Amino acid sequence: MKTPFEAIALEYGQRKTPRVVAKGQAELAQRIIEEAKRQGIYVAEDPQLLALLSKLEVGEEITQDMYTAVAVILSWVYWLKGMQPGDEKVPPPQPAKPSNFGKVS
Numbered sequence: 179m180k181t182p183f184e185a186i187a188l189e190y191g192q193r194k195t196p197r198v199v200a201k202g203q204a205e206l207a208q209r210i211i212e213e214a215k216r217q218g219i220y221v222a223e224d225p226q227l228l229a230l231l232s233k234l235e236v237g238e239e240i241t242q243d244m245y246t247a248v249a250v251i252l253s254w255v256y257w258l259k260g261m262q263p264g265d266e267k268v269p270p271p272q273p274a275k276p277s278n279f280g281k282v283s
Contacts, residue, residue: 185210186231187219188240188248195239196248198231220255227251 185207190196200210214221227247234240240248256262 183207184228184232186228186234187214188231190252193239196252197239198234198236201232201234201236220258222251222254224251 184203185201186198187200187210188196189199202210211221224247227244230244230247231240
């Protein structure tokens with residue numbers, strides 16, 4: 179028997195602990211992955227981590243027994259993005275306001 183295709187999305191950055199923000203199977207799983215990729219979010223395939231995370235409901239924070247597995251994925255994402263721990267807590271820079279330099283009134 180084939181297991182259903184699943185996806186679980188975690189949010190981390192403004193919170194102390196990652197939490198589940200989306201989960202689904204089949205078509206919904208595919209939509210979660212497509213939306214993540216569209217937004218430039220890295221997608222990892224880890225069947226063991228998926229099995230652990232699938233025990234959580236949307237809105238729940240990961241449990242302490244999941245910290246190491248999630249930290250491995252986060253360290254991979256940090257490396258891919260050229261980030262350091264703590265960078266996720268810094269708000270992105272605001273775009274510069276246009277200057278009036280050279281503007282004739």
